[in-house]
Amino acid sequence: MADYCINVFLNQEQEKKLQDLGLGDNIKEIQGKRGVQVAMSEKDQKKLKKSFPDLEFSASNECVLPEQSQLTLLDIIFNVKSLDVMKFAITKLYNPLAGKALRSKVY
Numbered sequence: 001m002a003d004y005c006i007n008v009f010l011n012q013e014q015e016k017k018l019q020d021l022g023l024g025d026n027i028k029e030i031q032g033k034r035g036v037q038v039a040m041s042e043k044d045q046k047k048l049k050k051s052f053p054d055l056e057f058s059a060s061n062e063c064v065l066p067e068q069s070q071l072t073l074l075d076i077i078f079n080v081k082s083l084d085v086m087k088f089a090i091t092k093l094y095n096p097l098a099g100k101a102l103r104s105k106v107y
Contacts, residue, residue, distance in 0.1 A: 002039030002040055002041060003040075003041060003042045003045070004039075004040050004042065004044070004045040004057065004062070004063070005038060005039050005061065005062050005063075006037065006038045006062070006063055006064070006065055006073065007031070007035055007036075007037055007062050007063065007064050008035050008036050008037070008038060008064075008065075008070055008073060008074060009030070009033045009034070009035040009064070009070070010027065010034050010035050010074075014074060015034055017078060018036065018077070018078075021078065022081070023036070023077075023082075023083060026083055036077075037062070037083075038073065038077070038083050038085065038086060038089075039083070039084070040086040040090075041086070044086050044090050045057070047090055047093075047094040048063070048065075048090075048093065048094065050094070051094050052065070052066065052069070065093070069093055072089075072092055072093065073085070073089055073093065
């Protein structure tokens, strides 16, 4: 089991697509909604916290990404046909400059 996970909530169409991909056994009830959990390492968690400063983790080390990022993660899951996608997904979700002021050099 991973140290942290992302809860990805699904609508009926997304749930059906996951079932068609053979990932239906990973769908479960999370906070009263249907969804899947995508495991991530502590290193990935730190990168997400930098990109999304308002991201909050529950006592069980779970979080929910903003809607657009969640859709990006779902697209990656659908393309890779696996929930083990964080090594690739973090490159799409992580913005190393998030929360930093832009600086410019004066010549």
